[in-house]
Amino acid sequence: MKRLTILGATGSIGGSAADLLRRHADAFAAWALVGHRNVDRMLELVHMLRPARVVMTDGEAARALSGRLPAGVTLESGMDAAIAAAEAPEVDMVLAAMVGSVGLPAALAAVRAGKRVGLANKECLVTAGRIFMETARASGAEVVPVDSEHAAVHQCLVGHDRNSIRRVVLTASGGPFRDRDPSTMADITPEEAVAHPNWDMGAKISVDSATMMNKALELIEARWLFDLRPEQLSAIIHPQSLVHGLVEYVDGSVLAQLAEPDMRGPIAWAMQTSPRLESGIPFLELARRGRLDFEAVDETRFPAMRLVRRVLAGGDSLSIAFNAANEVANQAFRERRIAFTDIVRVVEAVLEASADVSVDGLDDVWSRDLEARRRAEDVIGSRMGGRLDAAR
Numbered sequence: 172m173k174r175l176t177i178l179g180a181t182g183s184i185g186g187s188a189a190d191l192l193r194r195h196a197d198a199f200a201a202w203a204l205v206g207h208r209n210v211d212r213m214l215e216l217v218h219m220l221r222p223a224r225v226v227m228t229d230g231e232a233a234r235a236l237s238g239r240l241p242a243g244v245t246l247e248s249g250m251d252a253a254i255a256a257a258e259a260p261e262v263d264m265v266l267a268a269m270v271g272s273v274g275l276p277a278a279l280a281a282v283r284a285g286k287r288v289g290l291a292n293k294e295c296l297v298t299a300g301r302i303f304m305e306t307a308r309a310s311g312a313e314v315v316p317v318d319s320e321h322a323a324v325h326q327c328l329v330g331h332d333r334n335s336i337r338r339v340v341l342t343a344s345g346g347p348f349r350d351r352d353p354s355t356m357a358d359i360t361p362e363e364a365v366a367h368p369n370w371d372m373g374a375k376i377s378v379d380s381a382t383m384m385n386k387a388l389e390l391i392e393a394r395w396l397f398d399l400r401p402e403q404l405s406a407i408i409h410p411q412s413l414v415h416g417l418v419e420y421v422d423g424s425v426l427a428q429l430a431e432p433d434m435r436g437p438i439a440w441a442m443q444t445s446p447r448l449e450s451g452i453p454f455l456e457l458a459r460r461g462r463l464d465f466e467a468v469d470e471t472r473f474p475a476m477r478l479v480r481r482v483l484a485g486g487d488s489l490s491i492a493f494n495a496a497n498e499v500a501n502q503a504f505r506e507r508r509i510a511f512t513d514i515v516r517v518v519e520a521v522l523e524a525s526a527d528v529s530v531d532g533l534d535d536v537w538s539r540d541l542e543a544r545r546r547a548e549d550v551i552g553s554r555m556g557g558r559l560d561a562a563r
């Protein structure tokens with residue numbers, strides 16, 4: 172029996188993982204479930220999966236849950252308890268699915284403890300990719316991507332020599348605004364941005380998909396996961412989201428992974444690569460689907476994809492600033508404090524003011540992350556307001 176800790180159990184990825192655990196209860200069990208604030212969802216999950224331990228990182232949520240758990244389930248609160256659940260000796264695998272760079276300490280603890288880590292939380296690699304992957308190499312931890320594009324690439328790399336890779340291509344649906352009139356992009360509401368055409372995801376990543384910040388973050392994630400040079404990384408628009416990722420080899424062969432868009436596929440792959448696990452996703456009927464379309468990314472419509480080239484060519488500090496500024500701007504947009512088109516403008520303004528250096532320790536990561544967050548708030552609060560009004 173393999174025992175799991177799920178970080179971010181109450182989220183969208185956590186829900187897909189819960190379904191897989193239910194399907195494979197003979198071979199996998201939840202040892203710890205970690206959530207933040209969603210008490211009702213955690214209660215449902217506890218009754219479904221019967222973990223030994225529950226952690227709510229938010230103290231108030233933990234108090235609200237207190238006394239409501241079945242006998243034998245222990246309750247803890249705070250990020251330190253989440254870290255302890257990630258590195259506990261009872262655990263074989265950790266699914267890292269908190270949202271944002273707040274998920275880094277617990278995911279890194281799992282890596283340091285040598286666990287198999289299913290990594291959904293891309294912000295970990297964007298903020299501390301070098302440290303994360305070096306720690307995995309030192310501990311022997313296996314990091315298996317849960318992002319669908321990276322899980323696809325991971326599958327296309329099996330059995331191939333690394334030096335034979337020419338390029339890795341991540342597909343992008345283009346989100347809900349791929350064909351929207353650019354002159355109306357500033358009017359996009361949070362409700363429109365969160366409604367993704369192909370994927371049912373959490374609010375933050377849905378907005379990231381709409382700006383294509385998500386694809387930009389994924390290129391940085393791929394760089395660290397697969398140890399690639401910037402010129403080996405590219406993205407292509409594929410509106411149907413059926414081809415998830417491709418690897419071009421030096422002999423001209425291109426391997427691709429296809430599946431219906433459903434995160435249970437990548438999570439099942441992260442849980443067990445061989446033999447493959449039945450995941451519950453419907454089989455891909457290509458004859459019924461009829462066509463697969465591809466087009467180049469329009470960097471004028473999606474300036475995040477232009478900006479990320481600078482980040483990929485630069486030092487670690489730029490990735491940290493890129494991610495932190497995006498987290499702040501994404502939230503500000505969801506809170507209706509800025510327009511949709513301002514998200515990338517805020518990120519660009521923060522990047523312009525950030526140093527371009529390499530970063531070695533976690534303390535340095537956090538201080539640069541904080542600095543970028545403060546800068547982003549300043550941009551939103553002052554300069555941006557003026558620019559915005561002028562633009563409308």
Ligand SMILES: NC(=O)c1ccc[n+]([C@@H]2O[C@H](COP(=O)([O-])OP(=O)(O)OC[C@H]3O[C@@H](n4cnc5c(N)ncnc54)[C@H](OP(=O)(O)O)[C@@H]3O)[C@@H](O)[C@H]2O)c1
Nearest residue numbers: 179181182183184206207208209269270291292293372373
């Ligand atoms: N959803 C997808 O299809 C998908 C695909 C690829 C990659 N990912 C990545 O997977 C991660 C999770 O995405 P998601 O869509 O599942 O997000 P989500 O539905 O918003 O869930 C986020 C999870 O993180 C927890 N959380 C939020 N703020 C927290 C904090 N301050 N401290 C600790 N935990 C916190 C939430 O807890 P509460 O809800 O209890 O507050 C929830 O369990 C993200 O990094 C995303 O980029 C997601």
